[in-house]
Amino acid sequence: MKRHTRLTAAAAVFAGISLIATACATPADPAGGSGATPTDEGSSASAQGRVAVSYPGGIAVLDPETLEVVAELDSDEFTRLNTFGDGRTIAVTTSEGFQMLDTVEPALTDVVFDASAPGHVVVHHGKTVLFDDGTGTTTILDTDAFADGYDGLPETTTYTADAPHHGVSIVLEDGTLVTTVGTAESRSGAVALHPHDDHFDEAASSDQCPGIHGEGTAADEAVIFGCEDGALLFQGDEFVKFDAPDEFGRMGNAFVSESSPIVVGDYKNDPDAEGYLLGAVTLIDTAEQTFEVVDLPDEVQYTFRDIARGPGDLAYILSTDGQIHVLDPESGALTGAYPVVEPWEGPAQWQDAHPAIKVNGDIAYVTEPAANAVHAVDLTSGEVIATVELDHTPNELAVAIG
Incomplete structure (x- = not known):
């Protein structure tokens, strides 16, 4: 609707x-x-x-x-x-x-x-x-x-x-x-x-x-x-x-x-x-x-951490079902979905660690606190191209790439 x-x-x-x-x-x-x-x-x-x-x-x-x-x-x-x-x-x-x-x-x-x-x-x-x-x-x-x-x-x-x-x-x-x-x-x-x-x-x-x-x-x-x-x-x-x-x-x-x-x-x-x-x-x-x-x-x-703009001026929504959903701002329609993380629940407090997404060029960086992981996703294909498991639980995320 x-x-x-x-x-x-x-x-x-x-x-x-x-x-x-x-x-x-x-x-x-x-x-x-x-x-x-x-x-x-x-x-x-x-x-x-x-x-x-x-x-x-x-x-x-x-x-x-x-x-x-x-x-x-x-x-x-x-x-x-x-x-x-x-x-x-x-x-x-x-x-x-x-x-x-x-x-x-x-x-x-x-x-x-x-x-x-x-x-x-x-x-x-x-x-x-x-x-x-x-x-x-x-x-x-x-x-x-x-x-x-x-x-x-x-x-x-x-x-x-x-x-x-x-x-x-x-x-x-x-x-x-x-x-x-x-x-x-x-x-x-x-x-x-x-x-x-x-x-x-x-x-x-x-x-x-x-x-x-x-x-x-x-x-x-x-x-x-x-x-x-x-x-x-x-x-x-x-x-x-x-x-x-x-x-x-x-x-x-x-x-x-x-x-x-x-x-x-x-x-x-x-x-x-x-x-x-x-x-x-x-x-x-x-x-x-x-x-x-x-x-x-x-x-x-x-949540507020889970939307980013990316290739084609599209919006990418990291949802609790574990997928990145592609939203076309021109029509308001969801045009695709890429599975990336396991399904997750919302945080009790806004500061609590929960999945986040940041985009640089065609690549989305996604945190998965439940797995102590960070993923890199090619938004043109939906492919997860790299993953790292950290020794700590990731929370905030930022990208500084020229």
Whole structure:
């Protein structure tokens, strides 16, 4: 069954965000890319980054082709792993902040961006943006900041919201900063800010996105945020609200391809539902400005870790039946399924280890915690081309391959 609703437009003036500081450098040319992948003459991997998998108390670095364990590095009991965008670096969220993991060396470097509650990391058009939930501070730096090594903290620009909250920020090609608005108790929307020397000026805002969460950027820099009652689009210096077909219709994560206008989002319409398994997705066409909910077959259930975009701009859903289901965002139809792992159950807590999928090119990397395994799957054929059994239970997964 498909349910469909069209958008309603919304824009509201927001006040209360304040600029605290900028660092010592003017942002680099926003038209620039992320730069060349750095090289390391002392590494057999040269410029080739790797796959990182967290486990309780550590991180395993894997060869992207064979999945051989290249190194095991001690870390916090629970860490999150975030692709930095340079084909080499992983931003590891630890108790100290965002610590840079060099997957080529490999080593956890001494470069740490202090954060009391490190949250989302967003990469777009040559900028990597870190958000500290504990202070509401956005830190902006060039994605190629470590091209010459990890000898110290690079130049950054910072912006701090009026109140700390679980938020996210992105910098667009023209330098516009789009960032969430909220407090520790609630989140309401987002604001777009234009940079001017040592400050930002508000360009647009919306307070029509309760519980705003997550971010994804589709074709033509269409930025989507999830709301508890739909989604919020920012494009062309204006916000547009999409209303869900249900009174409570939460989208929390956006899965995008920058060559497709269609965003695939997760979807939950029962605020009292227990657990973290979901059985429907949203399809948001940012060009046509439509919002659609597609209910999946009963056997296809997933969590926030289990959707990725891949070859052909298709979506790939790692389901509790142990298969990767192929979803065509254009039609909303499931067009294929590849068995990869054994059937699994949803986690009791979101942090608990459960299967996850990340895609690089045609290859999907899939964790199977019940077997302490990681698999590499060719998404063009469905073939499992490599498997490794670890000495630990894999949890978070990130890919840093140039």
